Amino acid sequence: MSDLDLEAWTCPAPLRDSPTVLLGHGAGGRLSAELVAHLFVPAFGGDADALGDAAVVDVGGQRLALSTDSFVVRPRWFPGGNLGTLAVNGTVNDLAMVGAQPLYLTAGFILEEGLEVAELGRLAAAVGEAAREAGVQVVAGDTKVVDRGHGDGLFVNTAGVGLVPVGVRIGPTRARPGDAVLLSGPIGLHGMAVMSVREGLEFGTQIRSDCQPLHGLVAAVLAAGVDVHVLRDPTRGGVAASLNEIAASSRVGVVIEERAVPVPDDVRAACGFLGLDPLVVANEGKLVAFVPGEQADAALAAMRAHPHGQDATRIGTVTADHPGVVVARTGIGGTRVVDLPLGEQLPRIC
């Protein structure tokens, strides 16, 4: 086994800056991206630019989508969902983001000694129910138990397999100047729902997570004949991270109209209270879609006709200017750069 010599490493500075793992390495922002690009991709092989939510591989002439996610959300129960619903919809949505029809899930449970069996039962039931709602089957599982004090109750990993329809080519490198940038609905609900429970905050109304499966919405847009270029569900790192990743992978610029981004009043209030930009807050039931400009109206009509996309709206445009950079036109007529968040603003949000 060849040992990796950190001193001989060719990776750029950021990974060297911290000799130990930081919470920010899991936040879906710049530190996460650097870990993937400079540690995992060199180890596993592959092309960092082509990394989307799910991989598309060929098996005997069919194109399968594969994806995996671990879920470590705290608390495990929050308004609108729980660790179990998140574990299903998170992976289902990753498959949906390459246009796949999700078919099968695997589920790996890492239990901490002392977890209540009754809660495990409720979360397993939630996984089963969410799977049935999404039309996928949990076909393989695994359970490990770690000794008390070496875990945190329950971590769940799901992996998923889906079938990509013939002719569908959705991927992070396909954004083109002139593409319309669409958003399927209001943002920030999942992150603020979890934060409100975790921090014991009261924001007047109860904010509920938007946790829901998105493959039906994607299928509706594809059925409308739209040549979808890129899809992404803006989870960790929010819309800001998704747009930055796509801009970087496709080497294009993105311009969004800040006022066009739907942010519910209670989310805006909560974000103001916590000093967060709603654009970096996680969602679990929304997608951004890059489609040819002339097909934007057709795509929006298809999304709005679907129960999970009724508030879909156009938030921006792809430009050949400033490749790799996302800018927002602000309400007062200026522009600001929407940066990839560096590290951790909302730890353990999913």
Place this chain on the structure above:
Amino acid sequence: MSDLDLEAWTCPAPLRDSPTVLLGHGAGGRLSAELVAHLFVPAFGGDADALGDAAVVDVGGQRLALSTDSFVVRPRWFPGGNLGTLAVNGTVNDLAMVGAQPLYLTAGFILEEGLEVAELGRLAAAVGEAAREAGVQVVAGDTKVVDRGHGDGLFVNTAGVGLVPVGVRIGPTRARPGDAVLLSGPIGLHGMAVMSVREGLEFGTQIRSDCQPLHGLVAAVLAAGVDVHVLRDPTRGGVAASLNEIAASSRVGVVIEERAVPVPDDVRAACGFLGLDPLVVANEGKLVAFVPGEQADAALAAMRAHPHGQDATRIGTVTADHPGVVVARTGIGGTRVVDLPLGEQLPRIC
């Protein structure tokens, strides 16, 4: 979301016996089996009897094998392997146990804040190297970070996809009276290698884990035209757990010759020291095969001609007597029941 009412539960006594998760629930023994049968299977649907190492599903006319495993071994480095090699070979072998050609893996990393980036790099490199050796590609990944004190350095989940060749039907319900029970080589090496490091034990010689991929060995047996009925890699719970699970799923009895089971001297000495039966100690590079009695010699010849099966041997026979029960003929002419271990003898062995 329907809450599960523990009091209204129809599950038999064992799960009620402990209101909290015990280490034994992850040990691959009776507690693990009860958790699967009475908690996960009712939640997810499916047939507990048909649960093998991997699920076989149909995707557009092709039969795919799917499997998942989480790895929480402690320590992460041990003679003969590490958490990374284990994470690859464990899932590759689960796929191999239904006769599949492993193709793709996903890898989910749950890091604890404070883990050294250099060690993460070495383990990621080990994953990549083991994958290349096994001829599989890691195509999707995920990284989560939990706050210090809420994890244990690194947990890795892998899920795998393989293709089951046409005509191959290997599964835990297919054992038949008259089948020969074969073992691909000496047992107990992985468990004792990990224990020796963990407990700081010296057994004279260094015991090395047998961690290795097994799909080549399986393919060799299938290529010899053997109608393999059942395969199982005896990891957690060892050969005892594997034989008991197969006996229960196929509703047959199993008789093994205790003296025919190859146990290396140093493993036997270590087991004696720790008070363990070598039959319950985990392996990570061995398989048990149930094949028609008349094909036993052909199967053994094929296994012995493969580098990973040179010490393959016949250890027993399937009988119609005592369905669900495994007995061993002891060296002194008696017989003893080889029980499914109840709970945890070797925590966090994989």
